Amino acid sequence: MHSNKGEIRIIAGEYRGRRIKVASRPGLRPTPDRVRETLFNWLGQWLDGKSCLDLFAGSGALGFEAASRGAARVVMVENDRAAFSALEAARDKIGARAVELVRGDATEYLVHARERFDVVFLDPPFRQNALPTLLAQLEDRLAKAARVYIESATPAEPGLGWRELKRARAGQVSYQLFEWRGDDQGGVSGNV
Numbered sequence: 001m002h003s004n005k006g007e008i009r010i011i012a013g014e015y016r017g018r019r020i021k022v023a024s025r026p027g028l029r030p031t032p033d034r035v036r037e038t039l040f041n042w043l044g045q046w047l048d049g050k051s052c053l054d055l056f057a058g059s060g061a062l063g064f065e066a067a068s069r070g071a072a073r074v075v076m077v078e079n080d081r082a083a084f085s086a087l088e089a090a091r092d093k094i095g096a097r098a099v100e101l102v103r104g105d106a107t108e109y110l111v112h113a114r115e116r117f118d119v120v121f122l123d124p125p126f127r128q129n130a131l132p133t134l135l136a137q138l139e140d141r142l143a144k145a146a147r148v149y150i151e152s153a154t155p156a157e158p159g160l161g162w163r164e165l166k167r168a169r170a171g172q173v174s175y176q177l178f179e180w181r182g183d184d185q186g187g188v189s190g191n192v
Contacts, residue, residue: 008033012065013067013069014067018068018093030059040065043177051073053077055077055134056077062121063099064094074100077104077109107133111137117141119146120142122150139182161181164176
């Protein structure tokens with residue numbers, strides 16, 4: 001499916017055409033070009049001034065694409081040492097100043113972070129079935145009308161406070177874009 005499994009290409013924006021090396025790790029599956037293109041069409045191509053969170057950064061395909069398309073800030077969280085080193089090398093190579101790398105567990109990051117994000121990329125390892133927990137933890141990290149992209153084996157059903165905007169499938173992967181509407185429910189958050 002990929003022309004070169006060891007690297008990804010940034011599709012558009014400031015770093016367009018730049019190639020990023022991908023760490024060879026079990027279960028690491030970079031979001032394919034076609035899916036990324038669709039996602040950024042859904043998001044409106046440009047993310048000027050937006051704050052983005054790439055929670056299971058992996059190859060960094062989504063986060064670097066966001067930075068290339070004008071995001072003011074992109075926080076990439078990655079637990080795997082080799083994948084994290086590859087992200088550092090890629091950030092330095094392309095000079096993506098908007099990218100902040102965090103080495104650690106995604107769940108712990110959500111517990112300790114204070115920032116709110118406009119766009120979140122959520123592509124957890126499929127076998128962990130972590131989505132329901134992650135989505136609940138994510139709510140306090142979301143700006144009003146935040147967009148959350150989810151890649152999973154089967155379509156996610158996040159429940160109250162979420163509105164599905166788009167849904168598609170590529171091979172074994174379901175991908176969806178949601179809008180966080182939780183703040184519209186009388187201003188009371190779910191964990192009062």
